[in-house]
Amino acid sequence: MAIKTKAEYIESLRKLQPVVYMFGERIDNFVDNPRIRAGIEATGETYALAESFEHRDAITTNSPLIGEKINRFTLPPASIEDLVARVKNNRLLGGRVGTCYQRCTGMDCLSALAIVTYDIDRKYGTTYNARFLEFLKYVQKNDLTCNAGVTDVKGDRSLNPAEQADKDLYLRVVEERKDGIVVRGAKAHQTGSLSSHEIIVLPTRALRKEDKEYAVAFALPIDTPGIIHVVGRSSLDMRELQGCDTGNTRYSKYCPTVIFDNVFVPWDRVFLYGETEFAGDLVMRFSSFHRQSHGGCKAGKIDCMIGAALNMMDYNGTTKAGHLRGKVIDMIHRSETLYGCSLAASYEGKKEPSGTYFVDPVLVNASKLHEGKEMAEVSRLLMDIAGGFVSDLPSDKDFENPTIGPLLKKYLKGTADTPVEDRVKMLRLVEKITLESADSVSDIHGGGSPEAHRITIMRESKVGDKKALSKRLAGIEE
Numbered sequence: 001m002a003i004k005t006k007a008e009y010i011e012s013l014r015k016l017q018p019v020v021y022m023f024g025e026r027i028d029n030f031v032d033n034p035r036i037r038a039g040i041e042a043t044g045e046t047y048a049l050a051e052s053f054e055h056r057d058a059i060t061t062n063s064p065l066i067g068e069k070i071n072r073f074t075l076p077p078a079s080i081e082d083l084v085a086r087v088k089n090n091r092l093l094g095g096r097v098g099t100c101y102q103r104c105t106g107m108d109c110l111s112a113l114a115i116v117t118y119d120i121d122r123k124y125g126t127t128y129n130a131r132f133l134e135f136l137k138y139v140q141k142n143d144l145t146c147n148a149g150v151t152d153v154k155g156d157r158s159l160n161p162a163e164q165a166d167k168d169l170y171l172r173v174v175e176e177r178k179d180g181i182v183v184r185g186a187k188a189h190q191t192g193s194l195s196s197h198e199i200i201v202l203p204t205r206a207l208r209k210e211d212k213e214y215a216v217a218f219a220l221p222i223d224t225p226g227i228i229h230v231v232g233r234s235s236l237d238m239r240e241l242q243g244c245d246t247g248n249t250r251y252s253k254y255c256p257t258v259i260f261d262n263v264f265v266p267w268d269r270v271f272l273y274g275e276t277e278f279a280g281d282l283v284m285r286f287s288s289f290h291r292q293s294h295g296g297c298k299a300g301k302i303d304c305m306i307g308a309a310l311n312m313m314d315y316n317g318t319t320k321a322g323h324l325r326g327k328v329i330d331m332i333h334r335s336e337t338l339y340g341c342s343l344a345a346s347y348e349g350k351k352e353p354s355g356t357y358f359v360d361p362v363l364v365n366a367s368k369l370h371e372g373k374e375m376a377e378v379s380r381l382l383m384d385i386a387g388g389f390v391s392d393l394p395s396d397k398d399f400e401n402p403t404i405g406p407l408l409k410k411y412l413k414g415t416a417d418t419p420v421e422d423r424v425k426m427l428r429l430v431e432k433i434t435l436e437s438a439d440s441v442s443d444i445h446g447g448g449s450p451e452a453h454r455i456t457i458m459r460e461s462k463v464g465d466k467k468a469l470s471k472r473l474a475g476i477e478e
């Protein structure tokens with residue numbers, strides 16, 4: 001059985017020696033750094049659930065490739081059932097960690113590569129699919145986590161990759177050797193790059209013939225020489241390092257900038273090299289799968305937000321306030337529409353020539369657009385329900401202070417039967433879940449900016465059919 005326990009997963013990360021920087025300092029023991037560890041703990045839940053009696057049947061399945069039981073987070077979907085399971089598992093995990101669990105991006109890359117490497121081989125007689133399947137076997141057998149190296153830093157957005165003043169602003173091949181290639185560039189917002197064993201690099205956009213050196217896809221261990229992870233500065237992260245006021249003390253999200261400083265990639269790990277016309281397809285497949293993933297996990301996060309809203313109402317004595325109950329209903333309908341859209345995209349999925357199933361691209365983009373707007377609305381509703389202490393609660397350290405602690409406990413109490421500590425903890429959770437920048441900005445930009453979703457909707461919708469419908473009713477002959 002190719003399944004790791006959560007403890008084995010964390011131990012396996014200790015064997016890696018990535019180059020990591022944070023706040024200007026080199027971090028050697030990244031696994032025990034509290035900021036990074038909170039992210040590793042979140043990913044670790046995908047392993048913990050595979051061990052649990054209650055959830056293991058949902059999280060694990062048999063691999064058609066290696067014939068063993070595997071974690072579904074290493075499985076390109078081979079049926080509608082697999083597509084649906086992705087959404088359900090994402091919802092489960094989103095509610096459990098209340099933030100991003102950071103393992104879907106790699107699964108989404110694996111799913112995109114399973115389709116596109118096959119299509120490239122059909123056109124050019126290359127062997128990318130066989131190489132990819134060997135890599136996939138390795139991932140499945142060792143129950144690995146991968147991260148998605150898709151977003152280039154992009155420099156001047158009005159210019160194509162080859163037109164940039166600095167040609168490295170999109171990751172590119174700078175040297176071809178007998179045994180592989182050397183790449184240079186940087187990928188931004190790399191969710192959970194240090195919670196992962198492997199980084200999978202795909203192009204960030206459709207490319208023209210002139211951009212051939214940028215048409216490259218590959219996978220490498222996160223500690224490959226030349227790869228540097230710079231962990232970003234996001235809101236609330238100092239609290240994890242200081243060990244106080246963390247709200248959700250166990251789980252967090254972090255998204256390093258990852259620099260590829262002349263990194264060697266052996267041929268057996270190269271899955272696209274120069275076939276520019278397939279770059280756009282790879283991005284479209286990846287981002288569609290990723291937008292499907294968001295529909296599940298963000299619905300799960302709203303589940304947790306709804307629970308926090310109801311608890312705050314109990315603690316504040318507002319349980320019976322009709323307008324707040326109405327606002328909880330508004331939160332519920334948003335989680336269910338998001339979930340429904342993502343599920344619908346899965347049920348409407350289609351089998352590709354490689355045998356991998358692909359989601360409905362219009363429905364997943366509709367789902368993601370909905371998420372971008374509605375997650376902000378759900379946060380607004382939760383802040384409204386919870387009250388102003390979401391923003392400026394005294395610190396844990398003030399509550400522990402012998403002089404002011406007892407006074408704070410007296411004055412911050414809600415209903416008489418609620419321990420003040422519980423009210424403070426719930427307020428902290430609400431602060432974290434509504435204001436954690438790394439996760440809330442991803443509602444808008446994760447998987448591409450909103451305009452990218454809109455463009456895909458227009459391109460993939462059968463607008464000609466819609467025009468024909470209206471012409472028929474209006475009595476206009478085609």
Ligand SMILES: Cc1cc2nc3c(=O)[nH]c(=O)nc-3n(C[C@H](O)[C@H](O)[C@H](O)COP(=O)(O)OP(=O)(O)OC[C@H]3O[C@@H](n4cnc5c(N)ncnc54)[C@H](O)[C@@H]3O)c2cc1C
Nearest residue numbers: 148149150151157189190191438441442445447448449451
């Ligand atoms: C929290 C978080 C997690 C993420 N995780 C990952 C990850 O794990 N892996 C990964 O690869 N990426 C990840 N991303 C990156 C994400 O896909 C990008 O942020 C997104 O694609 C937008 O790119 P950008 O940030 O460079 O913004 P920009 O591309 O600069 O976009 C900013 C705005 O400018 C517009 N714009 C940009 N270029 C043009 C143009 N030429 N013409 C007209 N308008 C334009 C956009 O539509 C947008 O409105 C993550 C992002 C976030 C915020």
